[in-house]
Amino acid sequence: MAASSEKLKQVNKQSIKDYFYEVKFSNKNQLAQATRISKTTCTTLIKELMEEGFLKQTENNESTGGRPSKGYELNKDFYHVCLIMIQNGQLPKIQFEIKNLWGESIEKYEEEVKGSCIEYLQKNLSKLISEDAKISYIALSIPGVINAKDDILSCDIWEFENKNVHDILDQYEIPFIIENDVNLAVVGYHTVEESVVFLYQPGSMYSGCGIMLDGQLYRGSTLFAGEVGYLNGCAFVEPEDFDAAQMTIIEQLTALICVLNPQKIVIQSSYDLEKEKLIDALEANIQKIHIPEIEMTSDIELYISKGLMEAAVDLERDHMKVKEIKKL
Template identity: 30%
Template sequence: MNSITNNTMLVKKMNQEFVRKALKTMKQGTKSMVAQATGLSVATCGNILNELLDTGELLELGIEESSGGRPARLYRYNENFFYIACIIVRAGVKNRSLTHTVVNLAGETIAEGYQENDRVDPALIDHLVDQLIGQFPQIRAVAIGVPGAVHQGVINLSDIKELINVPLEAYIREKHEVEVILENDMNLTVYGFYQKQEYDEEKTVAVATFIEGSFPGAGMLVDGRIHRGSSHFAGEIAFLPLGMTHEEQFRQLHDRTTFHSLAGRTLSSLIAVMNPEMIALTGSLVEHADVHLIRQECLKYIPEMHMPQITLLEDPEEVYMYGLITMTLESLTYSLQLVEKRR
């Protein structure tokens, strides 16, 4: 396929996305209304609307009432054209868990569920995907949030050893013929947190988690973009050179007499490198009263004028899932081909 053909296809996909966004924003509209909103010609919009109507991605509502001119067809975006299955994998102290939510293209919840297990492995996740697709054949994408570092669709560092070095993303994509997104839990949490702030301009923020039975982790957005690093290792704050072994770090994190000092040093490193607007704390080891104490520890290393706002993240589970849903809907804008793949 030559470059001219590639460019033509790219332009067509971009124009289709302009039309989709216009109809999603307007809720419903005519061909001329879409053309005005997108800046595309009426003829181009007409062709795209017909194509999307044929696939079922658009719905025709009928004819708009005319004020004297030729009646125009009225279109609406079909938010139930396909579904997304969002799965969160958690590593608890005593057990593992899978939380799932099935949403439509508007991010509206269609179904949700939760299960606990002594062990979570690729087979258990695949079994859940099997069940969800069997129940909802409209599922065309699967998004999975995991506690660990993910690089090129493979988990290379995690508290759940069974998931390490398994090509989970590629396996599910090939077996089920769906688009798959595999992402670190803290990246998703900070993304959900950032989106909920509704900033007027791009900001730099972080979320740090301190969970019982686990090492700490962080998610970072720099100037409105997730910072993953060259090998997606960014945010693995348990590897900071704190002058102690991992075993000693784990002990101090779980000791209330040393927790605040260690957490303060960890956050100070984030502040010195990122200079964030805000840091949100989460995890079972953090209590409301800890926020002030940790901030005081940070002030031992960071000048007051450079200190970010430090807050306790309310409802982190909801923020995490919101981040997974939002990121998936946005990332699928150009990558997912909205066609029937299974019959």
């Protein structure tokens, strides 16, 4: 019975933390209503979270007359996260950003790397960690396929292929998560849609997509889901021209719609594709009722950054939509 009571307490405590991660500010009445946890339990757990430093007390500006009611806010500097975005191009590019728990940027910079990416990554991480003792979690995005043991099975940046991320990062003794960049883009984009696909077509052969099904990131049994560049034997084949790129993405969209039937597909392409022409081509083969909402974007870096923040915070939550038990 005692073990069961302690487990319930931890579940309630995590629910309160999740709520403050989302809203940042609240009072006890709002908290109890949103989490459906009794006010008495909220009082006890708020006290614990304040003692731990996770919450701070503040005056609630929404009080209607009389003495201001007690409000609480997420301590934005309870810990910091280090977000690392690794991208391919003519030269590999690595972006570092330190954020607090309100998502405010403390430090941010990026650089094209002419030498070893791994050496550059380690050198800059060592510098950032030595300068900011509050960095408690690290999240990395990479254009590649990562298995459950954090082996990088394939990567647009060849230096990372067949490397295990633990060999690169364990020296820092800080919990980390590494995830495919387009998977993180769909996590960063996803809000209320139950099923959404983020399809990325760069100006190269490495097309890929991130898949959210029923509010959860879907990776597949070997974490290979979303590697649409392999459809129709197109792996490692760069489109010859605009028409070839358009035909390739229509084939990829058709496969995604037929297999996943998502509510929305978000597309970023390095080619100047027109949404209306894509929809017309899809409707030539698929009934209109099955065509999802199509949205074109050019903000994949923004969504990857949001996904990285979600992933870093989810390391602390330990229950979430990004870090999960990966099955092989």
